[in-house]
Amino acid sequence: MNMHQTYRWGMLAPGKIAHKFASGLQYVPGAELYAIASRDEVKAKNFADQYHAPVSYGSYEALATDPLVDIIYIATPHTFHMENTLLCLEHGKAVLCEKPLAINSYQVETMIQSAKENDSFLMEAVWSRFLPNIHRAKELVESGKIGVINHLEADFGFKADYDPHSRLFDPALGGGALLDIGIYPLFFALYLFGVPNKVESEAKLAPTGVDESCRVKLTFAGGETANIYITVTEFTAVEARIEGDQGAIHLPNRWYQPGNLAITTEHGTEDIVMDFVGNGYNYQAVEVMNCLKEGRRESTRWSHNDSLQLMRLMDEIREQCGIEYPADHIDR
Numbered sequence: 001m002n003m004h005q006t007y008r009w010g011m012l013a014p015g016k017i018a019h020k021f022a023s024g025l026q027y028v029p030g031a032e033l034y035a036i037a038s039r040d041e042v043k044a045k046n047f048a049d050q051y052h053a054p055v056s057y058g059s060y061e062a063l064a065t066d067p068l069v070d071i072i073y074i075a076t077p078h079t080f081h082m083e084n085t086l087l088c089l090e091h092g093k094a095v096l097c098e099k100p101l102a103i104n105s106y107q108v109e110t111m112i113q114s115a116k117e118n119d120s121f122l123m124e125a126v127w128s129r130f131l132p133n134i135h136r137a138k139e140l141v142e143s144g145k146i147g148v149i150n151h152l153e154a155d156f157g158f159k160a161d162y163d164p165h166s167r168l169f170d171p172a173l174g175g176g177a178l179l180d181i182g183i184y185p186l187f188f189a190l191y192l193f194g195v196p197n198k199v200e201s202e203a204k205l206a207p208t209g210v211d212e213s214c215r216v217k218l219t220f221a222g223g224e225t226a227n228i229y230i231t232v233t234e235f236t237a238v239e240a241r242i243e244g245d246q247g248a249i250h251l252p253n254r255w256y257q258p259g260n261l262a263i264t265t266e267h268g269t270e271d272i273v274m275d276f277v278g279n280g281y282n283y284q285a286v287e288v289m290n291c292l293k294e295g296r297r298e299s300t301r302w303s304h305n306d307s308l309q310l311m312r313l314m315d316e317i318r319e320q321c322g323i324e325y326p327a328d329h330i331d332r
């Protein structure tokens with residue numbers, strides 16, 4: 001690590017989400033977008049030019065072995081997260097890896113083990129966890145303003161064109177709604193209630209065998225429940241509602257992004273307007289850098305164990321729904 005508390009970021013795989021992350025990084029004090037790596041050298045150079053990164057590479061290995069890189073952000077499809085993360089960790093890089101951290105809990109355990117063995121930082125890019133609106137919702141819950149919470153209702157749905165070879169539908173790329181977007185309401189349920197003791201789920205499968213929509217009911221130790229619906233076949237409200245015995249908190253459309261909230265109690269409904277910096281993807285980058293400044297190898301706000309519990313939950317849902325990936329049967 002350099003001594004000036006400026007961190008040089010490398011980006012591995014400049015696809016769609018990488019553009020958003022690169023834009024967000026511009027709002028992070030002390031973050032330098034230093035290098036871009038693609039399998040295609042020209043693509044890496046174009047991306048680097050667009051975001052004023054001085055270095056570009058035509059291979060992921062070249063990025064992982066560049067001694068000037070401090071942190072690598074990984075943005076390949078899910079099925080490559082483990083391989084790419086291990087490459088970077090083994091070269092002593094701190095890693096922020098896109099969600100889902102991998103495709104099953106065996107892979108997540110392997111990645112965590114590697115982070116420990118290489119004494120390197122690892123965090124899953126569950127960006128919503130670090131957004132002010134999500135943080136505020138949790139704060140309001142903890143303040144007791146809506147009493148004792150007993151239920152979460154959350155959905156995430158959009159309509160994607162069916163393409164069996166796309167990241168969303170191809171089992172070889174870890175396709176399906178659950179791993180791609182189910183992760184948001186599931187993370188929120190874990191954040192609010194902890195690990196459920198009962199999971200009931202059903203999915204509608206696409207012709208490729210991955211889930212195009214999925215309904216999950218979670219029941220927690222104190223009898224609290226969460227109803228979750230995710231789909232890539234229709235546009236849904238994309239809202240979240242936390243219910244307590246004295247009120248409710250409403251997170252409106254695209255609740256997992258930067259946005260406002262409303263709280264309803266016996267005194268009526270109060271809108272809470274939030275302030276944001278950047279495009280929202282910057283908050284997770286700030287968390288990574290804060291951890292590194294403090295010499296930590298994992299975040300306490302989204303820890304290794306949080307990623308593992310989330311993936312174990314998705315493993316269980318996949319098992320109930322009969323969703324399998326070719327990569328489930330290798331790497332062991």
Ligand SMILES: NC(=O)c1ccc[n+]([C@@H]2O[C@H](COP(=O)([O-])OP(=O)(O)OC[C@H]3O[C@@H](n4cnc5c(N)ncnc54)[C@H](OP(=O)(O)O)[C@@H]3O)[C@@H](O)[C@H]2O)c1
Nearest residue numbers: 013014015016017018038039040075076077078098099100
């Ligand atoms: N946090 C969020 O809001 C958010 C939103 C969307 C996606 N994501 C996550 O980010 C990851 C990437 O999603 P994306 O939508 O950005 O995907 P994408 O546009 O398809 O980009 C993925 C990149 O991965 C690289 N890659 C390496 N091997 C590949 C292969 N065999 N097939 C396809 N691409 C390959 C490619 O880069 P090169 O060829 O240049 O190396 C490609 O540009 C996913 O895990 C997803 O869950 C997060």
